[in-house]
Amino acid sequence: MLPTLTRRVRSNLAPLVIIGRRAVGRDRQERPNPDGSPTERPSDRLLDPIEEPVPPEHEPDTRAVIVLGGGSDIGIAIAAQLVARGAETVVLAGRNREQMREQALEAGIGVRIETVGFDARFSESHVSTIEEAFTLAGEVQAVIVAFGVLGDTPSYEANPALAGGAATTNFAGAVSTSLAATRALARQEREGTLVVLSSVAALRPRPSNYVYGATKAGLDFFARGLADSVRKRGVRVLVIRPGFVHTKMTRDMTGGWRNRLRARFATTPDRVARDVVRAMEDGDTICWSPGRLRWLTTALRVAPGFVVRRL
Numbered sequence: 229m230l231p232t233l234t235r236r237v238r239s240n241l242a243p244l245v246i247i248g249r250r251a252v253g254r255d256r257q258e259r260p261n262p263d264g265s266p267t268e269r270p271s272d273r274l275l276d277p278i279e280e281p282v283p284p285e286h287e288p289d290t291r292a293v294i295v296l297g298g299g300s301d302i303g304i305a306i307a308a309q310l311v312a313r314g315a316e317t318v319v320l321a322g323r324n325r326e327q328m329r330e331q332a333l334e335a336g337i338g339v340r341i342e343t344v345g346f347d348a349r350f351s352e353s354h355v356s357t358i359e360e361a362f363t364l365a366g367e368v369q370a371v372i373v374a375f376g377v378l379g380d381t382p383s384y385e386a387n388p389a390l391a392g393g394a395a396t397t398n399f400a401g402a403v404s405t406s407l408a409a410t411r412a413l414a415r416q417e418r419e420g421t422l423v424v425l426s427s428v429a430a431l432r433p434r435p436s437n438y439v440y441g442a443t444k445a446g447l448d449f450f451a452r453g454l455a456d457s458v459r460k461r462g463v464r465v466l467v468i469r470p471g472f473v474h475t476k477m478t479r480d481m482t483g484g485w486r487n488r489l490r491a492r493f494a495t496t497p498d499r500v501a502r503d504v505v506r507a508m509e510d511g512d513t514i515c516w517s518p519g520r521l522r523w524l525t526t527a528l529r530v531a532p533g534f535v536v537r538r539l
């Protein structure tokens with residue numbers, strides 16, 4: 229927040245400085261020369277735009293990016309944004325290695341791409357998965373925890389094992405991979421970031437998506453605790469809370485007034501990715517995407533139960 233404010237104040241001050249210098253130039257023109265020589269016109273130097281070198285706000289970070297759930301539309305979009313800012317390697321971990329690579333190429337990721345086999349349901353394999361990904365990556369600037377399943381409440385209620393499977397993937401899998409990844413990030417000399425995809429669904433239980441919401445609430449709680457625990461070891465944890473994003477996950481959510489309402493506030497993977505990268509650069513710990521959701525969900529938190537039950 230503070231760096232953003234400082235940047236805005238700085239960028240608002242810049243034109244004032246330039247106007248000030250031009251005023252000095254006009255002032256000099258009006259004074260006659262004491263020896264009667266022709267009055268010097270204002271120096272072009274003073275009227276020329278001032279071309280001071282503007283240091284880049286953030287040095288390009290060429291270190292690698294690891295995406296867990298490497299076929300995630302949001303995960304790939306974040307990786308593409310980080311590549312645009314300098315990342316030279318992307319490691320995609322997931323179940324379908326060929327498909328992940330194709331998706332990354334389609335997204336315009338033109339740097340070295342590596343893939344690792346990974347299934348979020350098998351926590352006992354996660355330490356070795358993370359080690360393999362770090363070995364391929366070299367120095368890592370960010371690990372994106374992007375895997376997840378949405379499902380739907382009627383199916384979960386009809387088949388409790390399915391609900392347990394979603395909890396295993398979204399919560400247990402994210403816990404074991406995040407712990408393994410923060411341990412690997414802490415071994416590095418430079419600070420790295422763990423980016424965890426939570427959701428606005430985590431903030432208040434609703435009958436329409438309480439199973440998915442509960443998996444994300446657990447993850448959100450865990451990630452915020454992890455953030456405080458690993459900060460002193462040079463690892464940042466950034467929790468992302470997107471609203472409805474147009475991706476593979478939501479493409480079948482059409483029809484009905486709830487979906488029409490969600491679509492009104494819907495966003496895209498690119499927009500989420502830009503918000504994530506800005507939050508990383510600003511050193512934030514929580515990122516709402518889009519930002520206005522922060523206020524909407526505050527209202528949702530205090531809304532009476534009968535309203536929430538209808539959402």
Ligand SMILES: NC(=O)c1ccc[n+]([C@@H]2O[C@H](COP(=O)([O-])OP(=O)(O)OC[C@H]3O[C@@H](n4cnc5c(N)ncnc54)[C@H](OP(=O)(O)O)[C@@H]3O)[C@@H](O)[C@H]2O)c1
Binds near residue numbers: 299303322324374378
């Ligand atoms: N889209 C939204 O509206 C939205 C909103 C808030 C939060 N989120 C969260 O953002 C994250 C990314 O979502 P997205 O929209 O980008 O979805 P997506 O494009 O459907 O990607 C989800 C990814 O998770 C992977 N995955 C699922 N189960 C897995 C498992 N057991 N092991 C390994 N990988 C697994 C999928 O791989 P396979 O191809 O192998 O299935 C897929 O690549 C998720 O955590 C989601 O909950 C999404």
